Amino acid sequence: MNDMLTIAMPKGRIFEEAADLLRDAGFRLPAEFDDSRKLIIDVEEENFRFILAKPMDVPTYVEHGVADLGIAGKDVMLEEERDVYELLDLHISACYLAVAGLPNTELNEIAPRIATKYPNVAAAYFREQGSQVEIIKLNGSIELAPIIGLTDRIVDIVSTGKTLVENGLVEYERIVDITSRLIVNPASYRLKDLRIGELVARLQQVVNTKLLSK
Ligand SMILES: Nc1ncnc2c1ncn2[C@@H]1O[C@H](COP(=O)(O)OP(=O)(O)OP(=O)(O)O)[C@@H](O)[C@H]1O
Numbered sequence: 001m002n003d004m005l006t007i008a009m010p011k012g013r014i015f016e017e018a019a020d021l022l023r024d025a026g027f028r029l030p031a032e033f034d035d036s037r038k039l040i041i042d043v044e045e046e047n048f049r050f051i052l053a054k055p056m057d058v059p060t061y062v063e064h065g066v067a068d069l070g071i072a073g074k075d076v077m078l079e080e081e082r083d084v085y086e087l088l089d090l091h092i093s094a095c096y097l098a099v100a101g102l103p104n105t106e107l108n109e110i111a112p113r114i115a116t117k118y119p120n121v122a123a124a125y126f127r128e129q130g131s132q133v134e135i136i137k138l139n140g141s142i143e144l145a146p147i148i149g150l151t152d153r154i155v156d157i158v159s160t161g162k163t164l165v166e167n168g169l170v171e172y173e174r175i176v177d178i179t180s181r182l183i184v185n186p187a188s189y190r191l192k193d194l195r196i197g198e199l200v201a202r203l204q205q206v207v208n209t210k211l212l213s214k
């Protein structure tokens with residue numbers, strides 16, 4: 001029952017909300033957890049091993065089974081399409097993916113260019129729309145692309161909308177709502193079902209309580 005669980009945690013903005021959720025579910029995480037530079041943190045009291053990974057890499061560790069579980073944004077899940085199961089919508093780090101660009105510009109030229117950190121999601125979206133586009137992959141500061149004339153549009157995360165506004169861009173289409181998910185390696189799910197089932201039940205309860213109090 002008390003098998004060790006290895007959990008891939010995304011460094012960056014999801015981390016804090018995910019750690020709070022685990023603490024709210026009664027798991028004792030040491031203070032060192034929050035500001036350590038260590039990439040692997042063992043929490044003996046809970047028999048957890050945490051791997052601190054780049055958000056986009058979390059499903060890779062879980063697919064390969066070096067992590068049993070992971071926390072990843074739905075954006076990352078859609079982009080990476082890894083062979084993992086999604087167990088729970090944690091309802092944290094809410095945002096959405098959208099098409100944005102300079103105001104009052106038409107997309108009527110042949111193969112307009114789209115900058116994004118999500119080339120697979122963007123390509124699938126425009127394919128479904130029947131539009132032929134050229135995707136240019138960037139790794140951050142995507143909003144720069146239309147301003148300096150690299151692309152006609154971007155596909156990027158919007159949360160408050162502040163980055164778009166401050167850079168003089170407008171949203172054209174909303175593609176999909178995003179929240180973070182608890183994911184599991186399929187073999188771990190079979191082998192460690194009791195322990196994982198208990199963790200999911202505790203997290204589900206915290207998520208439900210939070211949703212009800214909103
Ligand atoms: N502005 C935002 N507000 C809320 N959630 C966001 C926002 N931007 C991204 N997210 C969510 O948080 C996840 C992690 O975002 P974060 O910015 O920490 O990672 P990243 O951009 O991949 O990091 P890095 O800069 O290290 O490449 C995203 O995959 C998405 O689900």
Ligand SMILES: O=P(O)(O)OC[C@H]1O[C@H](OP(=O)(O)OP(=O)(O)O)[C@H](O)[C@@H]1O
Binds near residue numbers: 139140157161
């Ligand atoms: O709608 P907002 O609340 O302004 O948030 C959206 C911004 O947040 C993310 O960028 P991030 O801060 O991760 O920086 P990046 O450009 O390095 O991806 C995203 O790529 C947008 O640029």
